[in-house]
Amino acid sequence: MSKERIKISEDLYDIMPSDYQDLVKSATYGKEDRGWKDIGNSKELIEQHSLCAGCPESMAFRYILASLPNPEDTVMVGSTGCTSLVFPMVAVHNIHSLFGNQNAIASGLKRALSVRFPGRTKDVVVLAGDGATVDIGLDMTLQAWFRQEKFTTICFDNELYANTGGQESGLMQKGFVAKMAPVGKLFDKVRLPEIARESGCHYVVQCTVSKPSLIEKVVRNAVMIAREIGPTYLQLYTPCILEIGKNSMEGLQEMRDSEKPTERFAYKEYISEPAKQLLAEVAAKDKEKKAAAKQLASQGA
Amino acid sequence: MGICLPNPGEAHINGVIVPEEKAYEEAAKQFLMAKVPTLFPGPLVLWAWNEKAAKKATAIRHLYNTLKECVQPGQTPMLIPMPDYRPKYPKINPEVEINPNHPNLTIWHNKIDCCMFIGVHCHQANLSLKIIRGGTSCYTIAMCAQAGHEDAMLSFRDASVEKIMKLADAVKRLKGSVKPRLTSAKHGA
Numbered sequence A: 001m002s003k004e005r006i007k008i009s010e011d012l013y014d015i016m017p018s019d020y021q022d023l024v025k026s027a028t029y030g031k032e033d034r035g036w037k038d039i040g041n042s043k044e045l046i047e048q049h050s051l052c053a054g055c056p057e058s059m060a061f062r063y064i065l066a067s068l069p070n071p072e073d074t075v076m077v078g079s080t081g082c083t084s085l086v087f088p089m090v091a092v093h094n095i096h097s098l099f100g101n102q103n104a105i106a107s108g109l110k111r112a113l114s115v116r117f118p119g120r121t122k123d124v125v126v127l128a129g130d131g132a133t134v135d136i137g138l139d140m141t142l143q144a145w146f147r148q149e150k151f152t153t154i155c156f157d158n159e160l161y162a163n164t165g166g167q168e169s170g171l172m173q174k175g176f177v178a179k180m181a182p183v184g185k186l187f188d189k190v191r192l193p194e195i196a197r198e199s200g201c202h203y204v205v206q207c208t209v210s211k212p213s214l215i216e217k218v219v220r221n222a223v224m225i226a227r228e229i230g231p232t233y234l235q236l237y238t239p240c241i242l243e244i245g246k247n248s249m250e251g252l253q254e255m256r257d258s259e260k261p262t263e264r265f266a267y268k269e270y271i272s273e274p275a276k277q278l279l280a281e282v283a284a285k286d287k288e289k290k291a292a293a294k295q296l297a298s299q300g301a
Numbered sequence B: 001m002g003i004c005l006p007n008p009g010e011a012h013i014n015g016v017i018v019p020e021e022k023a024y025e026e027a028a029k030q031f032l033m034a035k036v037p038t039l040f041p042g043p044l045v046l047w048a049w050n051e052k053a054a055k056k057a058t059a060i061r062h063l064y065n066t067l068k069e070c071v072q073p074g075q076t077p078m079l080i081p082m083p084d085y086r087p088k089y090p091k092i093n094p095e096v097e098i099n100p101n102h103p104n105l106t107i108w109h110n111k112i113d114c115c116m117f118i119g120v121h122c123h124q125a126n127l128s129l130k131i132i133r134g135g136t137s138c139y140t141i142a143m144c145a146q147a148g149h150e151d152a153m154l155s156f157r158d159a160s161v162e163k164i165m166k167l168a169d170a171v172k173r174l175k176g177s178v179k180p181r182l183t184s185a186k187h188g189a
Helices: A010-015 A018-026 A056-067 A083-089 A102-116 A130-136 A138-146 A192-198 A212-228 A248-258 A273-300 B020-033 B051-070 B103-110 B122-135 B161-174
Strands: A074-078 A093-096 A123-129 A152-157 A203-208 A232-237 A268-271 B010-013 B016-019 B037-041 B114-118 B139-143 B154-156
Touching (some): A056 A083, A056 A152, A056 A212, A056 A248, A074 A083, A074 A102, A083 A093, A083 A123, A123 A130, A123 A212, A130 A138, A138 A152, A152 A212, A192 A203, A192 A232, A203 A212, A212 A232, A212 A273, A268 A273, B016 B020, B020 B114, B020 B139, B020 B154, B020 B161, B037 B051, B051 B161, B114 B122, B139 B161
Parallel strands (some): A074 A093, A123 A152, A152 A232, B139 B154
């Protein structure tokens, strides 16, 4: 699991576009403690994207890609929506599914990878919008959780169908009036984190993407738990600034305002007992490693 | 009318099955006639997946160097990679790479009138070759590692290091005996 797998043929190295050369030279594939702090010091696994200026989804993408523990052995499954405009720019294997089908595809993929590569860790991460996760694909989302499929589902919740002009979605808040939903939503926001918990997810988090360190932690936890125990779910608020009438610079503030303790995106976390145990083991191992490294450093000094 | 793919030891030129030797001559002739003969190496050779891929890359570089040595003033051989098959929105730079989903853009931009695909997976080569055939007057050659491409105007099969070197030898052999075209694809060659 390292850059050994992405070597450019020596005789054709000079003609490769610079973004590929940079990926080989300085991307963090194979780095054990990779995280959002690598952004700026290394080649990111996302090239330019085609999202709107200031879109919080682009921040979310950057943090998630920087935090995946095993990007060279990860396959991401996307679905129709703003996210599908970004995947062509992502240097992690990815599959575009039919709208709403993402968790069904990921189920088959994860099982196939386990059979094809029995001795190797292969992570599958679904990344889709709220329309794909909660409306059109709710059946596939829930069935994958019921079956205890071992992959992570990440929902970019922008509370409407953004790239088709602002239609009502299941995750839209009650009373919200959108460009293509002029009456205002009559029903409550679907409580998918609670549904995820009751459907068998072992790790469920709802938060915004205003804090990169938090995203790093929850993404790592979600992937590790999905790898060893069962399904995990992250619901991340990535507001569509255009559809809620904000400017490019106001996305971060919108997230900060929405994550206050009384607001609808206040941090929520559920961890099952087996998952808690796993996280404790991982933390203990990390501590041991750090102690050993410290000791080695002091001996060297 | 469809095109039958060649058997081992054969190739096809405009759908007509010919012995491989004849195809080397014709491909070399097309390269030497072209104003901008171009090689498009794909992911199977650009990335050093294994020793064989790296050797093919060396052979491709040799073919490109041979082309550069053998063309006449005014001809500009090019080597443009197709590193992967992403649609690459919002843009790609046609100066430095070819996108399988819009290969015509790179061909128009660089005025390429003869090209050879090598190391491109079958499905993407088929797509690209169809688009090129439908939208440009570029002569297409496929150095295919499998059974050949019906959408290329000239297709080899079972590509190997030896076959790439043989093509380079044919180019060397025909050096000076082929008259280059004066116009490029964009101007109606």
